[in-house]
Amino acid sequence: MQVTCHGAAGCVTGSCHLVETASTRFLIDCGMFQGNKSLNRLNYEPLPFDPQSIDFVIVTHAHIDHCGLLPKLVKHGFHGIIYASPPTADLLPIMLADSASIQEKDTEHENKRRVRRGETAREPLYTMEHAEAVNTLIHPIRYGTAFQVADDVTFRLRDAGHIIGSAIIELFIKNSDNQEKKIVFSGDLGQTGVPIVEDPTNIWNADHVFIESTYGDRVHISSRSRKEELYDHIQATYRQGGKLMIPAFALERTQELLYTLSALKNERADFPPMNIYLDSPLAIKITEVFEKHPDHYDEEARARTDEPFSFPGLICTPSVEESRKVNAMQEPAIIIAGSGMCTAGRIRHHLKHGVWDPKNTVLFVGYQAPGTLGRFLLDGAEEIRMMGLSLVVKANIAKIDGFSAHADRHGLTDWLTAFREKPKKVYIIHGEDDTRHTFSAHLQKKGFSTVVPAKGIPLQLDE
Structure with a gap:
């Protein structure tokens, strides 16, 4: 053998x-x-x-x-x-x-x-x-x-x-x-x-x-929970009048983010009045599979009486036209889009429109492989080249390890x-x-x- x-x-x-x-x-x-x-x-x-x-x-x-x-x-x-x-x-x-x-x-x-x-x-x-x-x-x-x-x-x-x-x-x-x-x-x-x-x-x-x-x-060292860290980034970005752009893998990471955001909106009376955009056709389809298999949830998730993947303020944008409207918005918002390492997908368009703006935050919640755009940003790149453009990096670049x-x-x-x-x-x-x-x-x-x-x-x- x-x-x-x-x-x-x-x-x-x-x-x-x-x-x-x-x-x-x-x-x-x-x-x-x-x-x-x-x-x-x-x-x-x-x-x-x-x-x-x-x-x-x-x-x-x-x-x-x-x-x-x-x-x-x-x-x-x-x-x-x-x-x-x-x-x-x-x-x-x-x-x-x-x-x-x-x-x-x-x-x-x-x-x-x-x-x-x-x-x-x-x-x-x-x-x-x-x-x-x-x-x-x-x-x-x-x-x-x-x-x-x-x-x-x-x-x-x-x-x-x-x-x-x-x-x-x-x-x-x-x-x-x-x-x-x-x-x-x-x-x-x-x-x-x-x-x-x-x-x-x-x-x-x-x-x-x-x-x-x-x-x-x-070791995933964090003195605070992933929920608290996420909420701090939401509050800070809202106060700056910017967008919180989260590159997220369509499978699992996106659903975990939705689950956490849903809980925060229920628990925090002072949750900022920001729309949350799920700008990933793939993640939208995958979330439907999650909803189909509650028998595979843990005890806490099964016990929730609300809908953890669907809540007020969440807007799904499956079409290209809807995604472009999100890019054109000026008001503060939370944007979840793939791909998780910024190698493809709609997150690249959001970076093109916002990585140069110091009001915005790019928040990584997953592993960034060597050689990927996400890794370059996380390693402190001051300028990136993508989609035929050179873009200065002025947005706040942050990471939460606890979402691994x-x-x-x-x-x-x-x-x-x-x-x-x-x-x-x-x-x-x-x-x-x-x-x-x-x-x-x-x-x-x-x-x-x-x-x-x-x-x-x-x-x-x-x-």
């Missing part, structure tokens, strides 16, 4: 792990690389395995860095089943259709430049047709259900507490002597005590564990130490290399045997 990490090994995106037994080959995730140009180029390289040889795929959750290359997999011959939790099964068609639309538009734009240079036009990474073909292969599996997917492989999904529908994967694999080994993939683990989703499920035992390490070298959907070093360590017996090996994935090695050293001090996998190098799990 072997596992090969074809992504999320040395970076935080591109999650894709090939598991091979004596008679079965399958993938855990098939995600897109996101970030700088060198990472994005990896998406266009040939797949490092024959898609037709893959029996099935298990998807941990619907973030594009975990599912975004499923249409490419289908394009090149995969026709097996894609297993996921019910919310993830509902989210995948929305996320992949949006991604396909981006691929088609970006390729059309690129080919116009290529024609002018006399270069050969290129094909999109995949098209809407390929994304729609994925939909026919999706099969939902509920948390806690042991599902035998091959003669030698059974799996079970557990709640990872990262986003709605996110899953830890427990694999039970039999060898030729009918002896069973258990491998656990953490997926992306969430923080404990956050709104909407349950805390990550503790797993009691495993022979081998593959654990994410996005924030494995740091990823467990920090403490959370990851707590999850691992909850195992009743230490796993034989812990494989550290889904992190930048410096972070992975730092987290590895931290775990070794606590008595864990760790491995930091290299991309594309098979790992033998025969112990």
